[in-house]
Amino acid sequence: MTLSQYKNAIEASNIVSKTDINGIITFVNDEFCRIFEYSREELIGKNHNIVRHPDVPSDAFKNLWDTILSKKTYKSTVKNLSKSGKTIYVNTTVTPIINKQGIIEEFIAIRYEVTKSIELTNQLQLKEKELEDLNNTLERRVKEQTHELLVLNRNLEVKIKEEVENNRKKDRLLYQQSRLAAMGEMIGNIAHQWRQPLSELGITIYKMKKLFTSRGDEFNFLETYDHSRDVIKKMSNTIEDFRNFFNPNKVKENFLILDAVSETLNIMKGTLTRHNITVKVHDKSCVKINGYLSEFTQVLINLINNSKDAFKQKEIKNRQIDIKISKDDKNNAILSFSDNAKGIEEKIIDKIFDPYFTTKHSSIGTGLGLYMSRMIIKNSMSGDIFATNLKDGVTFSIIIPTR
Numbered sequence: 001m002t003l004s005q006y007k008n009a010i011e012a013s014n015i016v017s018k019t020d021i022n023g024i025i026t027f028v029n030d031e032f033c034r035i036f037e038y039s040r041e042e043l044i045g046k047n048h049n050i051v052r053h054p055d056v057p058s059d060a061f062k063n064l065w066d067t068i069l070s071k072k073t074y075k076s077t078v079k080n081l082s083k084s085g086k087t088i089y090v091n092t093t094v095t096p097i098i099n100k101q102g103i104i105e106e107f108i109a110i111r112y113e114v115t116k117s118i119e120l121t122n123q124l125q126l127k128e129k130e131l132e133d134l135n136n137t138l139e140r141r142v143k144e145q146t147h148e149l150l151v152l153n154r155n156l157e158v159k160i161k162e163e164v165e166n167n168r169k170k171d172r173l174l175y176q177q178s179r180l181a182a183m184g185e186m187i188g189n190i191a192h193q194w195r196q197p198l199s200e201l202g203i204t205i206y207k208m209k210k211l212f213t214s215r216g217d218e219f220n221f222l223e224t225y226d227h228s229r230d231v232i233k234k235m236s237n238t239i240e241d242f243r244n245f246f247n248p249n250k251v252k253e254n255f256l257i258l259d260a261v262s263e264t265l266n267i268m269k270g271t272l273t274r275h276n277i278t279v280k281v282h283d284k285s286c287v288k289i290n291g292y293l294s295e296f297t298q299v300l301i302n303l304i305n306n307s308k309d310a311f312k313q314k315e316i317k318n319r320q321i322d323i324k325i326s327k328d329d330k331n332n333a334i335l336s337f338s339d340n341a342k343g344i345e346e347k348i349i350d351k352i353f354d355p356y357f358t359t360k361h362s363s364i365g366t367g368l369g370l371y372m373s374r375m376i377i378k379n380s381m382s383g384d385i386f387a388t389n390l391k392d393g394v395t396f397s398i399i400i401p402t403r
C-alpha cells in the first residue's frame, strides 16, 4: 500500500482536517464538510474554533493546545457545533506533524462521529435520574400517606370516645326525661285518688261542726272521727305506694311478675277508672323474674298509658286490656299485653321503639315510653320486647330469661 492509498482510506472513512500551527484550517475532507454543513470555501483560512460548541469549557481547549504544542497526540470525545446549530459528538485524535528539524509544521485531526451513541447514553442517564427521582418521591409519598393515616386514626379514636360519651349523656337524659314523664303521670293519679277522700273529709268535718254545735251526740261524733282517721290512713297509703315507686331500692331482686302487675294496676287505678278501661289478668304459672321491680312496673305503666291514648284517639267503646303471664318451653317468662285499640299501622310498627318516635301531639307524646321500656327490658333483664298487630289491637310481648 502506498502512502497516498493510506491517505485515501483514512479520508474516506473519517472526518479529517488540518490546521497550521495557529489553528487556522488548511484542509478539510468531504466528510468534514458534510458533517459540519459548511462548504470547503467557508472553512479554509478560518480558525478551527468555527465548529466549537459553546458548552465546552475553555479548560478543555487549553488542555488540547498544551498537549499538541508539546508534540504529543491528543485524544478525546469532543462536543462540536454544525453550521445549522446541530450538536455533533466526535471521537477526535489530533496529531502534530513535525518536520525534520523537529519543529511542528501543522496539526492533523482525524475523527469519527459518535453523536448517536452519546445521545443514547445521555438519554439513558436522564431516564435513570427520572426513575430515581420517582422512586424518591414515591417513598416520600408513602411516608406522608402513612403519617396522614396515623393522624386520621388518632382523630378517629378521639371522635369515637367523644361519640360514646355523647351517647352516654343522651341515654342519661332520656332516662331522666322518661322518669319525669312517669312522675307527671303519678302526680295525676295521686290527685285523682285524693279527690274523693278529700271531699269525703270535707263532708265529715262539716258533719262534726254540726254535731258540735247541736251539742250532745257523743256516739255519732266518735264514729265520724274514726271514719276521718280511716280516710286519712288511706290517703297516706296512696302516698306510700308512689313513694316506693320513685324511691326504688336499687338492688336486683326476685319477684313475681304478678306482683309487679298488681302494683301497676294499683298505681294506675285512677287512670283506668277515669278512662273506663277493664283489665283482665291471667296467670297460671306464678313465674318469678330477677330485676328491679320498680323498673318493670314502669314498663307496664308505659304500656297502659299507650293503650289509654289509643283508646281515646280511636274512640273505642268497650276498652279491654288483657295481661297473660306464662312460661315458654325454654323456661323464659312471657308477659303478653294486648289491647283492643285497633293496633298500629304496619308502616310504623318498626319505628315505635325508636327514641322520640311519636304519632301524638307534642303536648302528649314524648316518643320515649317504648324506647325506655325496651332499654329496661334489655339492659336490666337481658330480655326483649316487641309488638305484633292483632285483629283489633296490638300485643306487646315481653320475654325474660329466668336462668
Ligand SMILES: Nc1ncnc2c1ncn2[C@@H]1O[C@H](COP(=O)(O)OP(=O)(O)O)[C@@H](O)[C@H]1O
Pocket (backbone or CB within 6 Å): 302, 306, 307, 310, 339, 341, 343, 344, 352, 353, 357, 358, 359, 360, 364, 365, 366, 367, 368, 369, 370, 371, 394
Ligand atoms: N297500644 C298502642 N296502640 C296503638 N299505637 C301505639 C300503642 N302503643 C304505642 N303506639 C304507637 O307507638 C308510638 C310510640 O310510643 P311511645 O314510645 O310510648 O311514645 P309516645 O307515647 O310518647 O308517643 C306512639 O306514638 C303510638 O303511635
Ligand SMILES: [Mg+2]
Pocket (backbone or CB within 6 Å): 302, 305, 306, 367, 368, 369, 370
Ligand atoms: Mg307512650
